[in-house]
Amino acid sequence: MSRSLVPEVPTGTAAPIAHRPTDWTTQASRRRTRRRYAAERRFRLTGLAAVWLSVGFLAFLLVSMMWQGLSGFTETRITLPITLNLDITPERVAGRGGNLALAGAGLEGAVDAAASQAYGAGGADLLSDGAWLRVRDAVKADPDLIHRRFTIDVPAAADIDVAAKGEGTPAAEAQVARLTAAKALSRGINRGFLAQADSTDSTQVGIWGALKGSLLTMAVTLLLAFPIGVFAALYLEEYAPRNRWTDLIEVSINNLAAVPSIIFGLLGLAVFLGTFHMPRSAPIVGGLTLALMTMPVIVIAGRNAIKGVPPSIRDAALAIGASPVQVVFHHVLPLALPGILTGTIIGMARALGETAPLLMIGMRAFIAAPPGGVSDPATVLPVQIFLWSDEVNRGFVEKTSTAIIVLLVFLLAMNGLAIYLRNRFETRW
Amino acid sequence: MTTTSPKITARNVSVYYGDKRAIDDVSIDVTQDEVVAFIGPSGCGKSTFLRTLNRMNDTVASARVEGRIELDGEDIYAPDMDVVQLRARVGMVFQKPNPFPKSIYENVAYGPRIHGLTQSKTELDAIVEGSLRRAGLWDEVKDRLTDSGTALSGGQQQRLCIARAIAVEPEVILMDEPCSALDPIATAKIEELIHELKGRYAIVIVTHNMQQAARVSQRTAFFHLGHLVEFGATSDIFTNPRAERTKDYITGRYG
Numbered sequence: 001m002s003r004s005l006v007p008e009v010p011t012g013t014a015a016p017i018a019h020r021p022t023d024w025t026t027q028a029s030r031r032r033t034r035r036r037y038a039a040e041r042r043f044r045l046t047g048l049a050a051v052w053l054s055v056g057f058l059a060f061l062l063v064s065m066m067w068q069g070l071s072g073f074t075e076t077r078i079t080l081p082i083t084l085n086l087d088i089t090p091e092r093v094a095g096r097g098g099n100l101a102l103a104g105a106g107l108e109g110a111v112d113a114a115a116s117q118a119y120g121a122g123g124a125d126l127l128s129d130g131a132w133l134r135v136r137d138a139v140k141a142d143p144d145l146i147h148r149r150f151t152i153d154v155p156a157a158a159d160i161d162v163a164a165k166g167e168g169t170p171a172a173e174a175q176v177a178r179l180t181a182a183k184a185l186s187r188g189i190n191r192g193f194l195a196q197a198d199s200t201d202s203t204q205v206g207i208w209g210a211l212k213g214s215l216l217t218m219a220v221t222l223l224l225a226f227p228i229g230v231f232a233a234l235y236l237e238e239y240a241p242r243n244r245w246t247d248l249i250e251v252s253i254n255n256l257a258a259v260p261s262i263i264f265g266l267l268g269l270a271v272f273l274g275t276f277h278m279p280r281s282a283p284i285v286g287g288l289t290l291a292l293m294t295m296p297v298i299v300i301a302g303r304n305a306i307k308g309v310p311p312s313i314r315d316a317a318l319a320i321g322a323s324p325v326q327v328v329f330h331h332v333l334p335l336a337l338p339g340i341l342t343g344t345i346i347g348m349a350r351a352l353g354e355t356a357p358l359l360m361i362g363m364r365a366f367i368a369a370p371p372g373g374v375s376d377p378a379t380v381l382p383v384q385i386f387l388w389s390d391e392v393n394r395g396f397v398e399k400t401s402t403a404i405i406v407l408l409v410f411l412l413a414m415n416g417l418a419i420y421l422r423n424r425f426e427t428r429w
Numbered sequence: 430m431t432t433t434s435p436k437i438t439a440r441n442v443s444v445y446y447g448d449k450r451a452i453d454d455v456s457i458d459v460t461q462d463e464v465v466a467f468i469g470p471s472g473c474g475k476s477t478f479l480r481t482l483n484r485m486n487d488t489v490a491s492a493r494v495e496g497r498i499e500l501d502g503e504d505i506y507a508p509d510m511d512v513v514q515l516r517a518r519v520g521m522v523f524q525k526p527n528p529f530p531k532s533i534y535e536n537v538a539y540g541p542r543i544h545g546l547t548q549s550k551t552e553l554d555a556i557v558e559g560s561l562r563r564a565g566l567w568d569e570v571k572d573r574l575t576d577s578g579t580a581l582s583g584g585q586q587q588r589l590c591i592a593r594a595i596a597v598e599p600e601v602i603l604m605d606e607p608c609s610a611l612d613p614i615a616t617a618k619i620e621e622l623i624h625e626l627k628g629r630y631a632i633v634i635v636t637h638n639m640q641q642a643a644r645v646s647q648r649t650a651f652f653h654l655g656h657l658v659e660f661g662a663t664s665d666i667f668t669n670p671r672a673e674r675t676k677d678y679i680t681g682r683y684g
Binding site: 320321 | 488520596
């Protein structure tokens with residue numbers, strides 16, 4: 001077969017159009033080029049400016065938080081010479097019930113007396129209400145101190161602490177000047193801040209209660225919202241028939257994701273507290289409420305991620321005889337997981353910062369002890385920040401910023417973990 | 430080996446997508462030791478028909494199949510037919526190479542594993558090696574079985590897909606334009622492979638490339654607008670077509 005079977009392509013009979021090359025050197029043409037370059041430059045500069053502006057805002061926020069809040073991790077201490085002479089044996093102190101015995105023996109009064117003796121009348125007001133607890137711990141560590149004169153650094157009162165950090169009232173400033181002259185002031189790490197819960201005295205507050213509350217609430221939220229969200233997304237994408245009902249469900253889920261969070265709080269109040277009589281202020285209820293709020297976000301992100309898995313992979317698996325469940329769990333889910341995790345991060349980050357719905361279910365109560373479990377009364381970080389920002393005492397201004405730093409670090413840690421997980425599961429094509 | 434009784438028998442098969450009829454009353458036999466090629470212009474329904482043979486059309490919600498298709502005399506659309514088993518018996522290779530984003534080994538081992546065909550790792554290793562050898566890929570990948578299947582070249586990926594299909598020892602292999610995304614050298618390798626696999630598996634191949642149909646198949650079916658226009662020995666179809674439409678198509682008048 002020498003001649004091709006392909007017939008000749010028919011061509012038109014009209015005369016070809018005369019070809020005149022475009023003149024790119026005319027004035028108008030040059031102006032167009034210049035304008036094009038200028039538009040290009042403008043666009044790039046606008047984008048760059050937008051990026052720098054947002055970076056600037058972020059930096060401003062972080063720097064001002066750090067500036068105001070970092071000092072909250074430290075406390076001002078006053079050196080206190082003290083002789084206890086309490087009517088108690090070292091054995092009682094070291095034994096069981098030592099705390100109670102020391103309190104009963106009048107330790108608090110003895111500490112106040114020592115302060116008055118060292119710094120004149122009103123010396124007790126210089127000390128934090130928790131100062132005697134510091135003395136108690138020292139005595140418990142070394143019971144022989146009861147009958148011996150010793151010197152101990154105890155936390156200063158809130159107004160002294162604020163003044164020493166540079167923002168006090170004139171009276172407090174004067175006291176600080178006096179104490180500084182006596183070389184009685186020092187700075188130290190506020191260990192209690194990361195170990196205690198809320199208090200009425202700003203020198204005794206701690207963030208651990210709220211942090212633990214947040215951890216427990218997030219754990220409940222994740223345990224509920226993640227599996228339910230993923231399974232709902234899988235069912236809707238892989239199994240559900242396309243009809244009016246699935247359309248209705250899809251619209252409902254999209255609407256649910258846009259519902260203001262306070263509404264979820266009211267729902268939680270009515271359903272979990274009102275109908276099921278679950279404990280008030282508890283992380284389990286907070287977690288349930290936030291799970292309701294987070295689930296639609298995970299469903300939407302999950303469905304998009306599942307849609308993004310190429311159909312050819314499903315075909316390949318089906319064609320060698322994988323059952324639908326095997327296709328989903330061996331192929332679709334692993335490939336969609338990075339996308340699902342991204343959605344989960346967004347949802348969880350939103351839940352972590354959520355305040356309004358938790359106010360509705362009573363997590364704004366004053367809780368002075370860290371929660372022991374998911375059904376104990378608790379508060380969470382953003383609510384704690386809200387509560388402290390409302391306090392009159394100046395000492396709380398600094399603590400509010402410090403709590404914000406803790407919240408941001410928690411958020412960063414959570415996102416960091418999620419990004420790490422996402423990268424681990426990511427499949428390179 | 431029984432060569433007389435057909436492996437696949439399709440009788441009066443019609444396929445609908447919703448109200449639209451994509452395949453109209455097609456009857457075809459495929460015997461155990463031959464390669465059958467489906468040719469025809471785009472949209473003529475040859476791929477649709479191919480996908481009814483292992484019920485891949487089940488995944489399309491609106492698709493409906495009428496008529497009777499038998500594998501070894503068994504109605505594959507019978508209610509008690511297990512689709513999973515059917516697809517293990519009737520393997521498929523797709524137009525675009527679609528290896529799993531897993532290692533080369535895992536790609537081939539996946540089928541035997543989910544069907545529980547092996548008892549031990551050594552057995553599985555043997556199946557993987559045998560399948561890759563038969564697909565003509567073993568020498569190229571034996572030192573990098575743990576590399577991702579998606580890192581291979583297009584032609585190698587397609588041979589990996591063939592290895593994956595034959596790893597579960599199917600009886601029939603359906604190929605849906607397996608070379609349309611490949612360069613001529615890779616295409617030649619796949620065609621060579623089809624020659625080698627012939628006899629061991631019944632092969633049905635859809636192709637747009639008429640030279641390819643002429644080279645690899647013993648019998649050819651020409652589809653047009655959902656109808657089976659002509660079905661006969663490949664040599665007859667390409668040299669002495671009975672129908673005018675077949676002649677017009679293979680001479681490039683349309684398509």
